[in-house]
Amino acid sequence: MTFGLFLITFIGAYLLGSIPTSVWYGIGYFGIDVRQHGSGNAGATNTFRILGKRAGTIVMLIDILKGWTATCLALLLYYFNVIGLEELLSYKIVFGLVAIVGHIYPIFVKFKGGKGVATLLGMVLAVHSELALVCITIFIFTLLTSQYVSLSSMLATLAFPVFSLLGMFGQPETLLVVFGFVMFVLVVLTHKKNIGRLLSGNESRVRIFGNKKE
Structure with a gap:
């Protein structure tokens, strides 16, 4: 029963993360597969570019929700006494990851997904909501000033382990700090092409206000 419940929640977390929101929403409501347009990425940013702000916002919110829900599956293990309170954070991080x-590798669309930033945000909200709000603030500020989603995502992700290490919300927790830096490395790796375009000045911008795009 103990291993069975863990296996069910583990698989459930993966299947939740695998939901290709942008692909299903784009095809279902617009008849457009976002993977065949723009950057070819199956994420919220490309959805913003191809299908507009409303569609992009819906996709982003659903991706955040699935990350939050998957992470909170660890609470089921705690509720059924499979794990103790001292293990809850570790399992939240595992399920979020x-x-x-x-x-990034969704089973429903041949393992070709997005970059996982919105899903990561949902995970962070479930793991440490206060730090998540700081990261969101940094993301919004950077996006408004630079109009680069990729840069905003990387800086916001880096903020989590840095502020955690500085003890912004109490005594630093080693697990959170390590997790944060691992997540930052993962986000950087999934944004390698964006980094190249940023350095060459060819990265696409997302305009929050107005309809003009670059």
Whole structure:
């Protein structure tokens, strides 16, 4: 029963992360597969570019929700006494990571997904909501000033382990700090092409206000 419940929640976290929100929403409501347009990425940013702000916002919110829900599956293990309170954070991180892997490599669309930033945000909200709000603030500020989603994502992700290490919300937790830096490395790796375009000045911008795009 103990292993069975763990296996069910583990697989459930992956399947939640694997939900290809942008692909299903784009095809279902617009008849457009976002993977065949723009950057070819199956994520919220490309959805913003191809299908507009409303569609992009819906996709982003659902991707955040699936990351949050998958991470909170650890609470089921705690509720059924499979794990103790001291293990809850570790299992939240495990399930959140599994959901992010699901988003990047979704079983439903031949393992070709997005970059996992929105799903990561949902995970962070479930793991440490206060730090998540700081990261969101940094993301929004950077996006408004630079109009680069990729740069905003990387800086916001880096903020999590840095502020955690500085003890912004109490005594630093080693697990959170390590997790944060691992996530930052993962986000950087999934944004390698964006980094190249940023350095060459060819990265696409997302305009929050107005309809003009670059």
